[in-house]
Amino acid sequence: MRIAVIGGGAAGFFSAIHAKENHPIAEVTILEKSKKLLSKVKISGGGRCNVTNGTDSLSMLAKAYPRGEKQLKKIFPTFSNKDTIAWFEARGVPLVKQPDGCIFPKSQNSQSIIDCFLKETKRLNISVRTETKVKELIPIEGGRIRLQINESEIEDFDKVIVATGGSPKKEGLLWLEQLGHEIIDPVPSLFTFNMPDEDVKSLMGIVVDPVQTKIEGTKLKASGPLLITHWGMSGPAVLILSAFGARLLSKKSYEFKLHVNWFNDLNEIGIRREIDALEENYPKKILQNIRPLQIPDRLWQFLLTKGNISSQKKWEEIGKKDKNKLVDLLFNDVYRVKGKTTFKEEFVTCGGVSLNSIDCLTMQSKIVPNLYFAGEVMDIDGITGGYNFQAAWTTGFFAAKLS
Numbered sequence: 001m002r003i004a005v006i007g008g009g010a011a012g013f014f015s016a017i018h019a020k021e022n023h024p025i026a027e028v029t030i031l032e033k034s035k036k037l038l039s040k041v042k043i044s045g046g047g048r049c050n051v052t053n054g055t056d057s058l059s060m061l062a063k064a065y066p067r068g069e070k071q072l073k074k075i076f077p078t079f080s081n082k083d084t085i086a087w088f089e090a091r092g093v094p095l096v097k098q099p100d101g102c103i104f105p106k107s108q109n110s111q112s113i114i115d116c117f118l119k120e121t122k123r124l125n126i127s128v129r130t131e132t133k134v135k136e137l138i139p140i141e142g143g144r145i146r147l148q149i150n151e152s153e154i155e156d157f158d159k160v161i162v163a164t165g166g167s168p169k170k171e172g173l174l175w176l177e178q179l180g181h182e183i184i185d186p187v188p189s190l191f192t193f194n195m196p197d198e199d200v201k202s203l204m205g206i207v208v209d210p211v212q213t214k215i216e217g218t219k220l221k222a223s224g225p226l227l228i229t230h231w232g233m234s235g236p237a238v239l240i241l242s243a244f245g246a247r248l249l250s251k252k253s254y255e256f257k258l259h260v261n262w263f264n265d266l267n268e269i270g271i272r273r274e275i276d277a278l279e280e281n282y283p284k285k286i287l288q289n290i291r292p293l294q295i296p297d298r299l300w301q302f303l304l305t306k307g308n309i310s311s312q313k314k315w316e317e318i319g320k321k322d323k324n325k326l327v328d329l330l331f332n333d334v335y336r337v338k339g340k341t342t343f344k345e346e347f348v349t350c351g352g353v354s355l356n357s358i359d360c361l362t363m364q365s366k367i368v369p370n371l372y373f374a375g376e377v378m379d380i381d382g383i384t385g386g387y388n389f390q391a392a393w394t395t396g397f398f399a400a401k402l403s
């Protein structure tokens with residue numbers, strides 16, 4: 001049996017290794033269009049490669065995928081984040097979990113992951129061809145698949161796994177659409193919010209953890225740390241919104257209003273109680289010097305100025321009007337977003353080959369027999385935190401069964 005894996009990235013290597021282990025007598029070849037193998041793994045996680053996430057519950061793991069949650073939930077019990085950890089550790093790559101749940105190689109170097117894959121492919125005698133671009137895929141008689149490679153080469157395979165990664169443009173997926181697969185228009189996911197007209201940027205570097213964020217006029221909301229940057233806002237409370245709202249925010253041309261509850265899950269009544277307590281406990285102190293503890297000092301001064309509330313007032317002098325303004329700012333602070341910025345170059349695509357065209361228990365195409373998919377080429381993507389690689393490992397594991 002001849003097996004071709006198109007794409008020498010995370011999903012390609014993982015599926016090729018498992019395909020060979022599942023079918024030891026088959027000839028397995030990875031075809032990579034560029035000169036470099038595993039180039040995204042190399043730069044991922046700031047060069048450290050966040051291989052997976054350490055969340056304990058499989059349903060929480062699945063919930064990290066705005067696209068693909070339902071399908072991954074069915075297959076995670078067979079190959080989950082725990083299996084990823086065990087797989088790498090069994091191959092001499094110890095991993096460590098950060099307090100935020102992200103899992104990295106103990107070496108803090110993505111090269112450990114690359115070396116592990118290269119060693120495995122060598123051990124299993126998998127051939128790896130670079131500068132080999134697959135241009136067309138033609139189903140032929142006997143269920144075989146003919147690949148048109150580079151300018152003029154043609155090769156036939158019994159099974160083909162497509163692991164070509166996310167394509168920022170739909171044209172990049174035309175060769176798969178022409179075969180009859182439904183393609184969901186790609187749009188970016190995982191981006192930070194630009195706020196060119198907002199003075200809050202002067203607070204760059206401040207982190208408030210946790211806050212609740214919402215996008216006006218939608219049901220989108222998130223909780224987590226929020227980082228103020230020199231161009232706007234970032235951090236999980238923003239990135240989660242960008243992932244779950246990827247398509248909607250694209251339709252809005254990235255212009256919308258962001259609402260922030262600086263007290264995260266406290267409602268208006270709860271926040272008013274906090275403010276009442278400050279007024280009661282520190283009547284003679286001025287607002288500038290006494291603030292709710294979870295609000296960083298610079299943000300507190302900023303909010304007082306934004307609300308036009310004198311910071312020199314004593315707490316006993318705050319009055320009903322200013323108190324209402326303050327509670328409103330802490331509970332529902334509004335910022336105008338205009339544009340987006342890619343998060344640490346970690347561009348991830350929402351969209352790709354529709355899951356309607358794939359049997360998600362086998363990863364086999366519903367259109368072309370013996371054709372399988374793995375990784376980001378499919379309409380599956382996760383939030384930041386190791387989830388995108390986990391999807392590549394799990395779908396690669398399933399595609400490699402070639403069943």
Ligand SMILES: Cc1cc2nc3c(=O)[nH]c(=O)nc-3n(C[C@H](O)[C@H](O)[C@H](O)COP(=O)(O)OP(=O)(O)OC[C@H]3O[C@@H](n4cnc5c(N)ncnc54)[C@H](O)[C@@H]3O)c2cc1C
Pocket residue numbers: 006007008009010011012031032033034036037038039040041043044045046049050051052132133134135163164165166344345346347348374375376377385386387388389390392
């Ligand atoms: C800067 C950055 C940092 C990231 N950090 C993390 C992180 O720490 N943790 C995390 O979980 N996710 C991270 N991600 C996301 C993660 O890298 C991707 O989700 C993951 O690489 C997808 O794997 P893949 O194998 O599906 O695609 P890719 O890694 O994109 O691999 C696809 C490969 O296919 C090749 N190819 C494409 N078309 C063809 C063709 N026609 N013929 C032959 N070869 C072809 C490409 O050249 C490429 O090498 C990061 C992404 C970026 C850009």
